[in-house]
Amino acid sequence: MQVVAINWHVYVLTHSALALGFVGLTRVLPVIVFSMWGGLLADRADRRRVMFTAQAAMTVVSVVLAALAFARRDSVALIYVLNAVQAAATSFDNPARQALVPRLVPTSDLAGALALNLAMFHTAMIVGPALAGMLIAGGATPHAGTPSAGAASDTASLGLIYALNAVSFAFVLVALATMHTSGRVVDGGARESPGEALRSGLRFVFTTPLMVWTMTLDFFATFFSGAMSLLPIVADQVLHVGAVGYGWLAAAPAAGALLGSLYTSVRPLPRRQGVTLLWSVAAYGVATIVYGLSRSYWLTALALAGTGLADVVSTVIRQTLRQLLTPDALRGRMTAVNMIFFLGGPQLGELEAGLVASLFASAAVGVTVSIVSGGIVTLLVTAVVAGATPLVRRYSGELSRL
Numbered sequence: 001m002q003v004v005a006i007n008w009h010v011y012v013l014t015h016s017a018l019a020l021g022f023v024g025l026t027r028v029l030p031v032i033v034f035s036m037w038g039g040l041l042a043d044r045a046d047r048r049r050v051m052f053t054a055q056a057a058m059t060v061v062s063v064v065l066a067a068l069a070f071a072r073r074d075s076v077a078l079i080y081v082l083n084a085v086q087a088a089a090t091s092f093d094n095p096a097r098q099a100l101v102p103r104l105v106p107t108s109d110l111a112g113a114l115a116l117n118l119a120m121f122h123t124a125m126i127v128g129p130a131l132a133g134m135l136i137a138g139g140a141t142p143h144a145g146t147p148s149a150g151a152a153s154d155t156a157s158l159g160l161i162y163a164l165n166a167v168s169f170a171f172v173l174v175a176l177a178t179m180h181t182s183g184r185v186v187d188g189g190a191r192e193s194p195g196e197a198l199r200s201g202l203r204f205v206f207t208t209p210l211m212v213w214t215m216t217l218d219f220f221a222t223f224f225s226g227a228m229s230l231l232p233i234v235a236d237q238v239l240h241v242g243a244v245g246y247g248w249l250a251a252a253p254a255a256g257a258l259l260g261s262l263y264t265s266v267r268p269l270p271r272r273q274g275v276t277l278l279w280s281v282a283a284y285g286v287a288t289i290v291y292g293l294s295r296s297y298w299l300t301a302l303a304l305a306g307t308g309l310a311d312v313v314s315t316v317i318r319q320t321l322r323q324l325l326t327p328d329a330l331r332g333r334m335t336a337v338n339m340i341f342f343l344g345g346p347q348l349g350e351l352e353a354g355l356v357a358s359l360f361a362s363a364a365v366g367v368t369v370s371i372v373s374g375g376i377v378t379l380l381v382t383a384v385v386a387g388a389t390p391l392v393r394r395y396s397g398e399l400s401r402l
Contacts, residue, residue, distance in 0.1 A: 001129065001131060001132040001161045001164060001165055002062060002065070002161060002165040003127040003129075003134065003339060004128070004129045004132040004207065004247060005013075005132055005158050005161040005162060006023060006057040006065075006079060006083060006138070006241065007020060007023060007228075007229055007231070007232055008132075008136055008158070008215070008232055009069075009079060009158050009248065009361065010023055010076055010079060010113050010157070011096065011232040011233070011236075012153060012155075012199075012235060013074070013075070013076050013079075014076060016358070017233060017353075017354045017357040017358045017363065017366060017367065017370075018313075018354045018355065018357075018358040019034075019354075019360075020229040020230060020232065020282075020350070020354050021229060021350050021351040021352070021353060021354020021355055021357075022080065022108050022225070022235070022351065022354070023079075023080070023229055023350065024082060024229055024346070024347035024348065024349070024350025024351045024354075025084060025279070025348070025351045026081075026083045026087070026197035027084070027086075027087040027324030027343070027347045028343060028344045028347035028348050028351075029084065029087075030084050030085075030087040030088035030090075030091055030338055031087055031088075031091050031340060031343050031344060031347070032092070032340055032344060033088075033091075033241075033244040033338040034091035034092065035091040035094075035095070035336040035340055035343075036198055036201070036202075036336045036337070036340075037091075037341075038050075038090075038091040038092035038093075038094070038095045038096070038184070038336055038339075039095040039201060039332040039333035039334070039336025039337070040155070040194060040197050040198055040201070040333060041092060041095075041096070041332070042092075042096040042099050042160040042185075042331070042332025042335070042336075043096040043099070043197070043201075043329055043330065043331070043332035043333055044185060044197075044293040045185070045220075045353075046101045046182075046184050046185075046187070047096040047099055047184075047332070048096075048100070048176055048179060048181075048182075050092055050093070050096040051093055051096045051097055051100070051176055052173060052176045052177070053090045053091040053092070053215070054057075054090070054093035054096070055089075055093060055169055055172050055173055055176065056107070056169075056173065057085070057088075057089040058086055058093070058132075058169060059169040059170075059173075059380075060090045060164055061082050061089070062162050062163070062165040062169065062269040063162075063163075063166045063195075064164040064260070065079070065081060065082055065159075066159045066160075066166060067159075068159075068164035069156065069158045069159030069162060070155075070156060070159040071286045072155055074155055074272040080197075081194055082386075083313070083331065088182045089317070090343075091336075091339065092341075094334040094335060094339055095331075095333070095336045095339065096332065096333040098319075098323075098331065099271060099328070099331035100181065101113070101114070101117070101183070101323070101330070102323050102331070103181050103328075103348070104123025104181055105374070106325070106365040108151060110318060110320060110323060110324070111264070111320045112114070112265050113310075114264075114316055114319050114320060114323075115261045115262075115263075115264040115265035115316050116261070118257065118261035118265075118312055118315065118316065119258055119260075119261035119262050119265055122254040122255075122257040122258040122261055122312070123258055124254075125251065125253070125257070125258075126251045126254045126255050126258060127251070128251070129248070129250035129251040129254070130247045130248050130249050130250075130251045131163035131247070131301040132161050132247050132250075133244045133245070133246050133247010133248060133250065133343050134241050134243075134244055134247060134248075135157050135160055135246065136158065136161075136244075136290065137159055137242060137244040137247075137345060138157055138241075139285065143203055146379075161391050162229070165212060170319075184326070185329060191355060198333070200333070201330060201332075201334060201336065201337060202333075202337060204326070204330050204333070204334065205333075205334055205337045206337075208325060208392055208393055210321065210325070210392070210395060211321070211322060211325060211334075211394050213385065213389050213391065214277065214317075214321065215318075215338055215341045215342070216341070216385070217338075217381070217382065217392075218281075218314065218341060218342050218345060218346065218379045219275075219317060219341040219342070219344065219345040220378070221281045221284060221285065221345070221378045222342070222345035222346040222349055223348055223349040223352065223383065224287060224343065224349060224352070224373075224374040224375075224377040224378045224381065225284060225288040225291060225307070225349065225374045225375055225378045226346035226347070226349020226350050226352070226353060226374070227288070227291075227349070227350070227353040227354065227367075227370060227371045228250070228253070228346075228350065228355060230350075230353055230354065230357055230367045230370065230371065231246060231249055232246055232248055233357070233363050233364075233367050234300070235249055236368055236380050237363050237364050238295065238364045238368075238395065239245055239295070239296075239297050239300060241297055241316070244298060244401075248301065249297075249300060249301055249304060251312070252301045252302075252304035252305045252308070253304045253307050253308030254308055255305050255306035255308065255312075256305030256307065256309035256312075256401045257308035257309060257311060257312040259305075259309060260308070260309040260310075260312035260313055261312050261316070262294045264312070264313065264316050265294075268308070271396050272360050272396060273321075273390045273395050273396060274386070274391075274393050274394055274395030275393060276313065276317065276397070277313075277314050277317045277318070277384045277392065278382055278385070278392065278393070280310045280311075280313040280314040280317075280380070281310070281314055281382045282378075282379055282382045282383075283306065283309075283310040284307055284311055284314070285375045285376070285377075285378030285379040285382065286375065286379070287304070287306030287307040287310060287369060288303075288307055288372075288374060288375030288378065289305065289371075289372050289375035289376060291303040291304055291371055291375075292367070292368050292369075292370070292371030292372035292374075293368065293372055298364070315321050320345035321395070322334060322335075322338065329365055339381075349374070352374075353367075353370045353371065354370075356369060356370035357369070357370040372385075372397045
């Protein structure tokens with residue numbers, strides 16, 4: 001809900017594709033700066049405590065956003081700053097979270113558990129954006145000088161979304177406080193200096209070819225096809241469906257991802273996982289092209305659902321591969337390196353999409369060119385990786401044979 005609210009908030013204040021692109025930049029810069037330190041902390045400190053502290057920081061961000069919106073003291077600059085603080089907290093939360101997951105289930109059940117975890121995540125990604133869209137529409141008021149009445153919104157409705165997000169963190173904090181699984185690290189490399197520990201993590205990731213290639217493929221695919229920040233413009237000026245339509249479109253990728261994650265949670269991954277990974281990334285590019293070309297609300301929703309379905313298949317394969325390859329003492333740092341790529345790709349891609357779209361006088365033409373060209377380049381990148389890396393094509397889930 002908060003991600004949807006921030007994108008719509010910036011759009012209401014600026015009506016600028018470039019300003020929406022900078023939302024992604026403010027999310028990715030803190031990840032680049034802090035994620036390796038977050039990974040190091042996850043490999044040395046109690047992972048549950050790291051998560052608890054990071055989640056508490058995110059709670060404060062939501063409270064401040066709500067207060068600014070209710071008081072109508074909001075500005076694009078303040079939203080960018082708070083968005084960056086949230087991303088910095090995520091840089092510490094995510095490595096600890098990912099490193100903790102393999103302790104919760106037997107190794108043989110890891111792929112199914114990761115898929116089920118994604119199913120829960122994407123269920124929230126369906127309900128949250130849809131509810132956010134309805135709340136925004138409920139508080140919408142016409143403002144002079146805006147492209148359409150539906151594009152304007154009373155900031156009180158946005159404040160309510162931020163406040164609901166702040167309340168939701170209470171449940172997360174209680175869950176972490178009552179979890180029985182230990183968050184302590186076994187053999188956390190405490191004898192290494194921080195610099196040596198960071199180098200150990202980087203060395204492990206970048207000397208594991210299968211991890212490098214899959215990580216690189218994910219980065220470039222999401223960089224060129226990362227155009228969700230343009231969705232407010234698509235909803236308002238291309239499809240003319242307003243805030244409610246925007247909310248449901250924002251939920252569509254998660255709907256497709258939910259179907260994929262439920263399926264992969266109960267069905268084993270296919271034996272030729274490398275080939276499946278490549279086809280899923282290619283499908284992601286095709287769905288992005290359809291999203292950019294569509295002038296039908298339902299076709300756009302279907303295409304966005306297709307991007308989510310394709311993405312979750314590749315995500316399950318990549319996450320399982322990384323967890324099985326990585327020793328427990330290095331999981332935090334491994335996740336941190338991957339964060340730069342799997343979060344950096346889409347967030348930098350949002351900036352790239354905004355820059356391309358801003359080159360055109362017509363917003364509708366600009367977003368179309370930006371989204372479609374990104375999908376085409378994703379297909380080209382997938383073809384290059386498929387042709388250049390037999391290691392990826394041969395991957396079957398049996399790491400001992402690599």
